[in-house]
Amino acid sequence: MKDTKITVYNSLSKEKEIFTPNNPPIINIYTCGPTVYDHSHIGHSRSAITWDFIVRFLRYVGYQVNWTRNITDIDDKIINKSKEININPEKVARIYTYSFHEDMIALGVDWPDYEPRATQYLPQMIDFIKGLIEKNHAYAIDSDVYFSIASYSEYGKLKGQSITELEKGFGRIEPNPKKKHPLDFALWKSIKTKDEYGFDSPWGKGRPGWHLECSAMNYALYEKCLDIHGGGDDLIFPHHENEIAQSEAFTKSRFSKYWLHNGMIMVNGKKMAKSDGNFITIKEALKKSSPDALRFFILNSHYRMPLNYTEEGITAAENGINRLKETILNTQLEPNNNYINLNFENEFTKEFIEVLSDDFNSPQALSILFKLADKINLEKDRNTKLEAQHTLIHLSKILGFNITNDITGINETIKDRIFSNMIESLMGWRTDFKSNKDYKNADKIRELLTQCKVEVKDLPNNDYKWHIKL
RNA sequence: GGCGGCAUAGCCAAGUGGUAAGGCCGAGGUCUGCAAAACCUCCAUCCGGCGGUUCAAAUCCGCCUGCCGCCUCCA
Numbered sequence: 001m002k003d004t005k006i007t008v009y010n011s012l013s014k015e016k017e018i019f020t021p022n023n024p025p026i027i028n029i030y031t032c033g034p035t036v037y038d039h040s041h042i043g044h045s046r047s048a049i050t051w052d053f054i055v056r057f058l059r060y061v062g063y064q065v066n067w068t069r070n071i072t073d074i075d076d077k078i079i080n081k082s083k084e085i086n087i088n089p090e091k092v093a094r095i096y097t098y099s100f101h102e103d104m105i106a107l108g109v110d111w112p113d114y115e116p117r118a119t120q121y122l123p124q125m126i127d128f129i130k131g132l133i134e135k136n137h138a139y140a141i142d143s144d145v146y147f148s149i150a151s152y153s154e155y156g157k158l159k160g161q162s163i164t165e166l167e168k169g170f171g172r173i174e175p176n177p178k179k180k181h182p183l184d185f186a187l188w189k190s191i192k193t194k195d196e197y198g199f200d201s202p203w204g205k206g207r208p209g210w211h212l213e214c215s216a217m218n219y220a221l222y223e224k225c226l227d228i229h230g231g232g233d234d235l236i237f238p239h240h241e242n243e244i245a246q247s248e249a250f251t252k253s254r255f256s257k258y259w260l261h262n263g264m265i266m267v268n269g270k271k272m273a274k275s276d277g278n279f280i281t282i283k284e285a286l287k288k289s290s291p292d293a294l295r296f297f298i299l300n301s302h303y304r305m306p307l308n309y310t311e312e313g314i315t316a317a318e319n320g321i322n323r324l325k326e327t328i329l330n331t332q333l334e335p336n337n338n339y340i341n342l343n344f345e346n347e348f349t350k351e352f353i354e355v356l357s358d359d360f361n362s363p364q365a366l367s368i369l370f371k372l373a374d375k376i377n378l379e380k381d382r383n384t385k386l387e388a389q390h391t392l393i394h395l396s397k398i399l400g401f402n403i404t405n406d407i408t409g410i411n412e413t414i415k416d417r418i419f420s421n422m423i424e425s426l427m428g429w430r431t432d433f434k435s436n437k438d439y440k441n442a443d444k445i446r447e448l449l450t451q452c453k454v455e456v457k458d459l460p461n462n463d464y465k466w467h468i469k470l
Numbered sequence: 471g472g473c474g475g476c477a478u479a480g481c482c483a484a485g486u487g488g489u490a491a492g493g494c495c496g497a498g499g500u501c502u503g504c505a506a507a508a509c510c511u512c513c514a515u516c517c518g519g520c521g522g523u524u525c526a527a528a529u530c531c532g533c534c535u536g537c538c539g540c541c542u543c544c545a
Contacts, residue, residue, distance in 0.1 A: 323493085
């Protein structure tokens, strides 16, 4: 275990606190994953990259981290999508879970240790509800079950408002006459029509409320108090507030010691929303930038701050990460041979750990990588340079970068595009040659392309088409 | 309406009492067959506005302005 005091901003206390896990060196961390009803957007990438790098860092300093990130595969949105594309909800969820995994792999986000899905935890959720009813924290009406917020005295502590204060902001929600209190929320929702997607329960066929899965999964996986619960700051209320209420009412003990929330990604200065037309998927984003550039863009601002996604910002990030990569590429990296005893415990590493220990200040950590790059480019002594080079690689891995990739770290989509552009350029030349009746050179280009497995077909009016023929 | 957050150079972005990290862009130079890279120099007397506290504030307090978020599904 490295000797460092980590401080974290706890949304619960609204203060930076010294991080002291319940049972060091073990850290149990749970972060809210996506609802799989569509391709994931860049907001999900921020969340995923944030928790990925935090987990990497905690492991680096010596903690044994158990990271859980759930997949919400039961939800009204999934059902709506299912109707829209006429594919059953279960399959819709599988399709977009796959898509999410593709994105995570592309982004270089580590797999969490556990990835529970709501559908796998129905018995646990049902037991959880039963327990809450027994303890008078929930009540069933018809075939619905609601959590009674009045039964939990600390309701509102995460949001930082009392129940009375919360009620004031409640004018916009149509009251549900079934509920005892307007803020009561569903634990189990009955189906409205017979053929609706649902699961059997003691209260009839229905579906679990959204907040329930996280509580039930945590209880099943960790039982005791979590060290860290994370998620986007849009989840603070009501999602996380309700999780706390359910779990603490159920276990009569603290649910999570620390609550960490990442800021939202904005596009055109506004939070992403399909209705605002500023929705960008991870797959789209990766057509415009390399995964490392997206990671750089995200890590270049503090995880709690809002972040505005712009083309300019992405370009700056791409150029920035490329400079780090080129530093390694252009300075003849020698392998870390045994005959040199490399020391990573140098001033750079020390400072790097120090800034990340202060509520995971990744922007400052990045600035240290650039200081290392400067040193590498200026250093004349071979051994000192070698140490700096390997330190740079070593530290950038903690942030999840792979700077020893080829220069651009480009993905297949971008390669495809470049490849197509090259062929189109060659074909442009060929057309010029043909127009000048320089068939010798035109044929050379065709030959060259054929050797590269690209077959060219001429069409009337100097038009053409090409395809790959292996 | 209730609650919370943010405002730092052309752009992005750290910095919570001691006198503005870092990145991108840009300018000039060294090097160079050309280009790239690298290196050197320059690029906020100032941190939304107005007051206050202090020997000292971007940093603390008050007020104002602007933007954003949550309160409805949301990473």
